[in-house]
Amino acid sequence: MSAPVALVLVSHSTDLARGVAELAGQMAPDVVIRTAAGGPDGGLGTSVEVVQEAIRAALDDAGRAGVVVLADLGSSILTVETVLELDEDLADVVRLASAPFVEGAVAAAVTAHGGASLAAVLGSAEDAARSFAGSGREPGSGREPGSTASAAQGSAGAGNAPGESTTPPPWPHAGPGIAADRRGDPGQSATVTGRVIVRNPLGLHARPAALVSRKVAELGARVRVDGVDASSVLQLMALGATEGRELLVEAEGPGADEAVRAVVGMIEGGFGEV
Amino acid sequence: MTLDADWAERWVRRTAEAVEAAKDELTELDRQIGDGDHGENLHRGFQAVVARLDAAAVEVSGLDTSDRPVGDVLKIVATTLMSTVGGASGPLYGTAFLRASKVSGRPQLDPSSVVALLEAALEGVASRGKAQVGEKTMVDAWQPAVDAAERAAQDGGDEIAVLRAAAEAADKAAHDTIPLVATKGRASYLGERSAGHEDPGARSTALLLGAAMAAALAGPDGGADGAAA
Missing domain, CATH: 3.40.50.510 (Phosphotransferase system, mannose-type IIA component)
Structure with a gap:
């Protein structure tokens, strides 16, 4: 079909x-x-x-x-x-x-x-x-409006990197984490985060990026990988994430848990290239 | 001399001859600042137009075609050029003839309807190519031609005077594109290096409008008229 x-x-x-x-x-x-x-x-x-x-x-x-x-x-x-x-x-x-x-x-x-x-x-x-062409780290550059970006930055500053509160945003430097743990204030919109190391040598090149973005679109959750919109294949590719890089996966809203697990699982699986 | 559908046929047949004669020149101009296919592409397109008109002429032979709208011929030219030219000039000239056909629904054109035809063609080229005067494109020949045609009509000129004004203005304007730096089309990639060469599209526009005038002057049985075949 x-x-x-x-x-x-x-x-x-x-x-x-x-x-x-x-x-x-x-x-x-x-x-x-x-x-x-x-x-x-x-x-x-x-x-x-x-x-x-x-x-x-x-x-x-x-x-x-x-x-x-x-x-x-x-x-x-x-x-x-x-x-x-x-x-x-x-x-x-x-x-x-x-x-x-x-x-x-x-x-x-x-x-x-x-x-x-x-x-x-x-x-x-x-x-x-x-x-x-632009930086893949611009959360507002894709289809998601600026409100998403500010919400994401808030949860990062509060939950992940208290020692770096003067410089809140950049996701990749937010400190070590554990895969698929739940963070965020339950009173606010819960953000689920996970960390995963890229295992396949070429990393998130075209095919794996497409697999991830399709999965995200299918699940309907709002997911970011290292701050970029994970439903955008081009933004994922623009991360230039190759073997050994740690990525922060985050999702919000309904299905966030499942989405983070799915994306972490896919990246951890190496896309059949390891 | 009336400008009817037969004139329109003679016009495009003469254009086909003029393009054939100038094919190498157009290609050489285009090789200097473009992709070198303008002469070949237009030649192929207008040969196809002539073939279409020949086929149509067989169909209507013996019928009274005196009330045939001028636009009918222009529409055939438009669709044929669009299908056969291949480069940017196909959609550009195709759209020019298409828009011109829409304002030429009558069997005979008076001076003001000649101006309307030319204006519609210019509007088609400019909107399709998103080009303005001064960018070293066809528009640099079309716009002065339309301006001159309008003046001639205002001054009381007949349809031949209007076509003559357009043709002469286009010829001069094509020459005047030589010092221009291209800012539209393939030549714009060359930047400053595009100066010093005549724009091939402006030159072919001058050929086209020259043929329109010649077809009007020659009349149905005139001179080396290709329509006699």
């Missing part, structure tokens, strides 16, 4: 589109990803007809819930916009993401894999530039 939102990757180059589709598809196997690449003569270029066909096919495959389109350079974008102008019926169900091609495709695919809506998939693609 495929995810309701499909992706169409529009590129000048068939090789480029195929490669990005392969990369994103590995992380989100249930998402329909179609490519529309190359010009009318088969060389580098873009074609309105090719893009039209790919979008229509993707809508059919995905059960018409919607399609997010990612495009590489200038004329790819112009071509997609032209297709949308020619066929006004597509406007409601097809969205062109303003996003970097590779990062946007990966982020959109992983979000779509969890059954997310058209708007959510589009949003995650468009957040990709920021969450990937």
